Amino acid sequence: MSIRPSVNSGQGSANKPDEKPFVGPEDLGAFDHAEALGEPGSFPFTRGPHRTMYRDRLWTMRQFAGFGSADDTNKRFKFLLEKGQTGLSTAFDLPTLMGRDSDDPLALGEVGRCGVAIACLADMRRLFDGIDLAKVSTSMTINAPAAIVLAFYIAVAKEQGVPLDQLRGTLQNDILKEFHAQNEYIFPPVPSFGLVVDTIEYCTRHMPQWNTVSISGYHIREAGSTAAEELAFTLRDGIAYADGAVNRGLAVDEFAPRLSFFFDMHNDFFEEIAKLRAARRIWAHVMRDRFRAKNERSWLLRTHCQTAGVTLTEQQPINNVVRVALQALAGVLGGTQSLHTNSMDETLALPTEEAAKVALRTQQLIAHESNVTQTVDPLAGSYFIEKLTNEIEAKAWAIIDQVDAMGGVLPAIDRGYFRRAIAESAHAQQRAIDAGQQKVIGVTDFVDDDAPSVPTLIITQETEDEQVRRLEELKATRDQAKHAAALKRIHDDAKAGVNMMPALIEGAEADATVGEMAEALKSVFGAYDGGPEW
Amino acid sequence: MHSTKHAPRVLLAKIGLDGHDRGVKVLARSFRDAGIEVIYTGLWQTCEATMHAALQEDVDVVGVSLLSAAHMTVMPEMLRFRKELGVEHIPVVLGGIVPEADYPKLEEMGVAAVFNPGSAIDDIVAKMRQLAAARPKLAIDEIKSGYEKGDPHYLARLLSAIQLEMKLDGWSPPKGNASVIGVTGSPGVGKSSFIARLGHQLRDRGKKVAVVAVDPSSPVTGGALLGDRLRMMTGSPDAGFFMRSLSSGPVQGGLGPHCREIVDALNGFGFDYILVETVGAGQSDVAVRDLTDHIMLLLMPDSGDSVQFSKAGIMEIANCFVVNKSDLVGVEATEAQLRSAVGGDRPIWRVSTIRDEGIEAVTDWAESLR
Numbered sequence: 001m002s003i004r005p006s007v008n009s010g011q012g013s014a015n016k017p018d019e020k021p022f023v024g025p026e027d028l029g030a031f032d033h034a035e036a037l038g039e040p041g042s043f044p045f046t047r048g049p050h051r052t053m054y055r056d057r058l059w060t061m062r063q064f065a066g067f068g069s070a071d072d073t074n075k076r077f078k079f080l081l082e083k084g085q086t087g088l089s090t091a092f093d094l095p096t097l098m099g100r101d102s103d104d105p106l107a108l109g110e111v112g113r114c115g116v117a118i119a120c121l122a123d124m125r126r127l128f129d130g131i132d133l134a135k136v137s138t139s140m141t142i143n144a145p146a147a148i149v150l151a152f153y154i155a156v157a158k159e160q161g162v163p164l165d166q167l168r169g170t171l172q173n174d175i176l177k178e179f180h181a182q183n184e185y186i187f188p189p190v191p192s193f194g195l196v197v198d199t200i201e202y203c204t205r206h207m208p209q210w211n212t213v214s215i216s217g218y219h220i221r222e223a224g225s226t227a228a229e230e231l232a233f234t235l236r237d238g239i240a241y242a243d244g245a246v247n248r249g250l251a252v253d254e255f256a257p258r259l260s261f262f263f264d265m266h267n268d269f270f271e272e273i274a275k276l277r278a279a280r281r282i283w284a285h286v287m288r289d290r291f292r293a294k295n296e297r298s299w300l301l302r303t304h305c306q307t308a309g310v311t312l313t314e315q316q317p318i319n320n321v322v323r324v325a326l327q328a329l330a331g332v333l334g335g336t337q338s339l340h341t342n343s344m345d346e347t348l349a350l351p352t353e354e355a356a357k358v359a360l361r362t363q364q365l366i367a368h369e370s371n372v373t374q375t376v377d378p379l380a381g382s383y384f385i386e387k388l389t390n391e392i393e394a395k396a397w398a399i400i401d402q403v404d405a406m407g408g409v410l411p412a413i414d415r416g417y418f419r420r421a422i423a424e425s426a427h428a429q430q431r432a433i434d435a436g437q438q439k440v441i442g443v444t445d446f447v448d449d450d451a452p453s454v455p456t457l458i459i460t461q462e463t464e465d466e467q468v469r470r471l472e473e474l475k476a477t478r479d480q481a482k483h484a485a486a487l488k489r490i491h492d493d494a495k496a497g498v499n500m501m502p503a504l505i506e507g508a509e510a511d512a513t514v515g516e517m518a519e520a521l522k523s524v525f526g527a528y529d530g531g532p533e534w
Numbered sequence: 535m536h537s538t539k540h541a542p543r544v545l546l547a548k549i550g551l552d553g554h555d556r557g558v559k560v561l562a563r564s565f566r567d568a569g570i571e572v573i574y575t576g577l578w579q580t581c582e583a584t585m586h587a588a589l590q591e592d593v594d595v596v597g598v599s600l601l602s603a604a605h606m607t608v609m610p611e612m613l614r615f616r617k618e619l620g621v622e623h624i625p626v627v628l629g630g631i632v633p634e635a636d637y638p639k640l641e642e643m644g645v646a647a648v649f650n651p652g653s654a655i656d657d658i659v660a661k662m663r664q665l666a667a668a669r670p671k672l673a674i675d676e677i678k679s680g681y682e683k684g685d686p687h688y689l690a691r692l693l694s695a696i697q698l699e700m701k702l703d704g705w706s707p708p709k710g711n712a713s714v715i716g717v718t719g720s721p722g723v724g725k726s727s728f729i730a731r732l733g734h735q736l737r738d739r740g741k742k743v744a745v746v747a748v749d750p751s752s753p754v755t756g757g758a759l760l761g762d763r764l765r766m767m768t769g770s771p772d773a774g775f776f777m778r779s780l781s782s783g784p785v786q787g788g789l790g791p792h793c794r795e796i797v798d799a800l801n802g803f804g805f806d807y808i809l810v811e812t813v814g815a816g817q818s819d820v821a822v823r824d825l826t827d828h829i830m831l832l833l834m835p836d837s838g839d840s841v842q843f844s845k846a847g848i849m850e851i852a853n854c855f856v857v858n859k860s861d862l863v864g865v866e867a868t869e870a871q872l873r874s875a876v877g878g879d880r881p882i883w884r885v886s887t888i889r890d891e892g893i894e895a896v897t898d899w900a901e902s903l904r
């Protein structure tokens with residue numbers, strides 16, 4: 001199979017002017033259907049992780065959004081539970097995501113803005129007040145301080161008397177992509193990675209129903225990578241986590257079924273479908289051949305997808321509805337397990353209710369009107385789709401091999417490999433747009449004269465003030481001796497290199513805040529400055 | 535082809551906790567390609583530290599990238615510090631997601647331009663050039679007298695005047711008696727991070743410190759990405775720590791075109807230490823020898839530099855050595871190799887900049903120079 005050198009535009013799967021206008025059997029070469037595809041639900045799972053896919057069970061329509069304070073979010077959760085929803089998604093505000101307390105100087109103006117502020121156990125308690133943690137599944141989008149936030153959650157469960165093995169949910173907990181792309185890191189890569197492995201180890205032993213890491217390509221792609229880079233970096237990160245857990249002494253089949261993935265659905269329709277199919281095929285081989293996993297569930301790549309926020313435009317915002325629909329359809333034809341569709345105004349503001357509804361309706365239209373759900377992997381066997389799948393797979397393997405040759409993900413981060421690649425791809429895309437090779441409807445072409453209309457953000461300072469006041473009160477009234485002892489234990493355990501979860505849970509129970517616990521870890525781990533590349 | 539002499543200097547800053555840096559990075563690269571010198575100060579900066587950096591770098595424009603919708607809080611702060619520091623001649627522009635309704639308010643408060651995610655790069659570049667060209671020029675006499683009064687703003691302007699090869703009419707800065715220390719080593723060994731720590735320790739001991747850091751410029755466009763400052767940003771700016779980023783221009787040897795005069799100007803201003811970071815081209819960074827007797831070579835574990843130990847060049851002219859990143863594996867081996875290569879006459883220190891370990895000994899040495 002010959003691979004065309006990738007045009008680094010990230011939006012260039014196919015049908016470039018210099019390519020053949022159509023693809024035929026000769027382009028596929030020796031293509032062994034059984035080996036390359038199998039059947040849906042069987043190795044290598046190119047056609048889908050389950051045999052009947054959406055016929056028996058639609059993907060989960062998971063719309064994720066933040067709502068101010070813990071009390072507001074709690075009300076929203078209860079409303080959703082009453083309506084029969086059992087999965088709760090938690091978005092945190094920026095200070096929490098960065099492991100900082102609501103009263104930290106850098107938190108000014110950010111508290112409760114894009115999600116809920118959870119600075120201490122009391123905040124988490126209010127978030128789940130009156131909600132039985134044994135009965136819900138909670139997804140928490142948090143990374144650098146994930147272990148600390150999980151400790152808050154565990155402490156609430158303990159207060160409620162819920163045995164840990166009954167807890168169900170997902171922690172994003174993917175620190176590697178923070179170093180590559182999203183920049184929400186605190187400590188240097190090695191100890192940060194260690195914390196992720198701590199949570200994998202702890203959950204595997206005590207919370208077997210918990211999805212430990214959602215290995216994310218979304219942010220890598222949004223930061224500007226190509227589709228092949230997104231695919232390769234994400235899967236290579238997955239390999240790194242699996243290596244970390246194995247080196248900790250866990251058996252691969254104990255933890256691998258609890259790893260899940262998260263990909264971006266960008267504009268290039270067929271390329272995105274091919275990306276998901278290739279992802280499953282590569283991961284199945286990685287798990288079976290590289291890690292010698294025996295359990296079929298370890299081989300399955302299960303993924304969440306979100307439409308590409310970065311493709312939305314401020315100009316002619318209604319066009320975004322169409323972009324999202326196409327991207328969402330690619331996710332479905334690619335066989336995703338859950339999907340978030342962006343609201344047309346999402347990059348500009350927290351979505352308005354109307355926009356959020358249209359986004360959800362888009363998924364429902366695909367699910368219930370288009371009939372695309374009735375045949376599993378309907379595009380299989382298309383010369384073009386199979387060729388694309390092969391090509392993106394080959395590109396991804398080549399990148400995975402490169403990272404292997406550098407000694408793995410952590411050494412490659414040290415060299416700035418990922419950040420450089422992503423920045424260069426982003427720059428290449430911008431050049432393609434500037435040169436008119438890549439059109440952006442409503443921005444570079446088909447531009448309307450009237451100025452863009454952007455909804456004004458409504459930000460209340462009240463949430464922040466109230467949150468800061470409560471935190472200050474807590475800091476003044478908690479059991480100071482117990483608090484100091486817990487922080488000391490965090491420091492000592494970090495120094496000793498043992499699993500941090502027990503100490504963090506103790507910290508949570510002693511009313512230590514997210515910022516204080518992060519500081520205690522920083523005093524041993526150091527802080528990270530972003531690495532050599534910028 | 536543009537000449538470095540006229541390359542506009544633009545400082546790009548991200549303020550607050552928001553980590554979305556795709557836009558600012560794409561812009562930095564596009565600016566470089568368009569012949570602009572870009573100083574990027576990295577994530578999580580405060581308004582105060584950013585304006586302070588703008589003063590020292592004497593940039594033509596400050597660009598703030600904000601995707602967290604905090605512009606109505608952040609921009610007034612920026613402009614307040616601009617006024618406080620007396621650098622209102624430096625235009626401040628904003629890029630990010632800004633509701634249209636806020637444009638007039640921003641303009642009124644003094645923001646020179648606002649760009650949104652759909653703005654064409656060419657338009658942004660053109661605006662930068664226009665703002666740079668419109669910046670009021672100072673007469674050299676005013677610069678000299680401000681400098682002689684010890685005002686860091688005029689020091690910064692003098693350094694620009696030197697770079698622009700303005701006529702100083704026979705004037706030269708007074709002779710100083712700073713210890714000038716050249717810091718060299720391969721790209722990424724940690725020169726900037728190390729200088730930042732050493733500088734701060736010297737500050738803690740009451741010394742005044744200046745840093746000159748050179749990064750390569752694009753031979754084609756004359757633009758440059760100057761990233762050293764990124765490692766030296768601290769939350770609270772300090773007048774006794776002055777840093778200037780330079781581009782190497784077409785000059786070989788690891789330093790910029792006017793490095794000597796710039797060091798002299800800093801020296802005459804009364805700094806106790808002037809730390810000079812070379813480009814980091816490795817063996818060819820030998821120009822620093824003409825600038826100072828104290829040349830410090832940084833190495834790191836497993837850097838592959840070890841094989842070059844026996845080669846001539848930088849190893850010979852260095853008179854002390856720092857093995858940085860001692861937190862990484864293989865540091866013992868690197869140090870042992872180094873010791874056997876250089877013998878026992880020249881000092882060798884082992885440090886971890888990231889953990890702030892081992893730097894005191896280097897600071898002691900620096901103090902002993904005086």
Ligand SMILES: Nc1nc2c(ncn2[C@@H]2O[C@H](COP(=O)(O)OP(=O)(O)OP(=O)(O)O)[C@@H](O)[C@H]2O)c(=O)[nH]1
Nearest residue numbers: 531532721722723724725726727814859886887888
């Ligand atoms: N592990 C570790 N990393 C370090 C240490 N010191 C610096 N670094 C990292 O090395 C990278 C490069 O640091 P810089 O200070 O920019 O290196 P430099 O030599 O100035 O680089 P150039 O100016 O680009 O040649 C950064 O990511 C630093 O965080 C250290 O002691 N240990």
Ligand SMILES: [Mg+2]
Nearest residue numbers: 725726761762
């Ligand atoms: Mg440097």
